[in-house]
Amino acid sequence: MNALTKTEFHFEGQKSVYHGKVRDVYNIDDDLMVMVATDRISAFDVVLPKGIPFKGQVLNQIAAQFLDATADICPNWKLATPDPMVTVGLKCEGFRVEMIIRSILTGSAWREYKNGCRELCGVRLPDGMKENERFPEPIITPTTKADEGHDMNISREEIIAQGIVSAEDYAVMEDYTRKIFKRGQEIAAQRGLILVDTKYEFGKRDGKVYLIDEIHTPDSSRYFYADGYEEKLRKGEPQRQLSKEFVRQWLIEHNFMNEPGQVMPEITDEYAESVSERYIELYEHITGRRFDRAAEEGDIAARIERNVSQCLKELRK
Numbered sequence: 449m450n451a452l453t454k455t456e457f458h459f460e461g462q463k464s465v466y467h468g469k470v471r472d473v474y475n476i477d478d479d480l481m482v483m484v485a486t487d488r489i490s491a492f493d494v495v496l497p498k499g500i501p502f503k504g505q506v507l508n509q510i511a512a513q514f515l516d517a518t519a520d521i522c523p524n525w526k527l528a529t530p531d532p533m534v535t536v537g538l539k540c541e542g543f544r545v546e547m548i549i550r551s552i553l554t555g556s557a558w559r560e561y562k563n564g565c566r567e568l569c570g571v572r573l574p575d576g577m578k579e580n581e582r583f584p585e586p587i588i589t590p591t592t593k594a595d596e597g598h599d600m601n602i603s604r605e606e607i608i609a610q611g612i613v614s615a616e617d618y619a620v621m622e623d624y625t626r627k628i629f630k631r632g633q634e635i636a637a638q639r640g641l642i643l644v645d646t647k648y649e650f651g652k653r654d655g656k657v658y659l660i661d662e663i664h665t666p667d668s669s670r671y672f673y674a675d676g677y678e679e680k681l682r683k684g685e686p687q688r689q690l691s692k693e694f695v696r697q698w699l700i701e702h703n704f705m706n707e708p709g710q711v712m713p714e715i716t717d718e719y720a721e722s723v724s725e726r727y728i729e730l731y732e733h734i735t736g737r738r739f740d741r742a743a744e745e746g747d748i749a750a751r752i753e754r755n756v757s758q759c760l761k762e763l764r765k
Contacts, residue, residue: 451503455484471486472486482760484752489503494712497712509735510662510665513735517635522624524658528759534755538658547649548647549587551583552582554580554645558579628663638736666691690730
């Protein structure tokens, strides 16, 4: 089982590194970012103890494809993908807000709705909706980005009033969010899928708003299969999903939701391999492309260091 779960690179011009739950981000000369999608996997705000082979490659290559497919709508940070697990791009000053957009009442929004909530992040919700029913039009329900713990729901008005984002920048982010989501839905429909909800992050560089981080991956988005959606909605049955929800369900079945006293179940090689195959299946379905596995043998970190160093050298010419 060859999986990359930790990185400690020292690239030329490196100023700092941020180790996230899944991605490790290297700051190069306060000008470029090297984002490494590791094979770590997280659920319920905790990183699982075993890496998933090829997961990083799946996420990185899906994000790269969708960044390219939406570049005509909104400028984004991506400059190059020198390695299957790495994107190199422009360093932007990130806004401390995640733009979450939802087309269907499901997940956490449904849980709040069925408990009587009719307003989410300042957005009024219609009465009488069912689980997995489409909203009249997609709604934006932003969250503030927390350094630790859960991100918090917040309204457009609160974001502007608290000075987290200016009214002008928020209007640009909102416009980009709707347009990128619409493009993502159109691409998903061509694959027999429904892009249910997703999140986008934006940053600013030289006075311009850029789309940053990942986009339309199974870690940041929820997809339903279009075939059978209406029938399942009518019967009140669960929808067939294309996301990492299956990992959360497995943990729940093994009595783990990261609550006090709960113990993480053992992640066997066999289970990690099965998750890897599911991620590859997600890739092929979402992109419509065959997944080409990067070399399974050898030192993944050494390969990345070699590829990124060459890329940085070329970008500096």
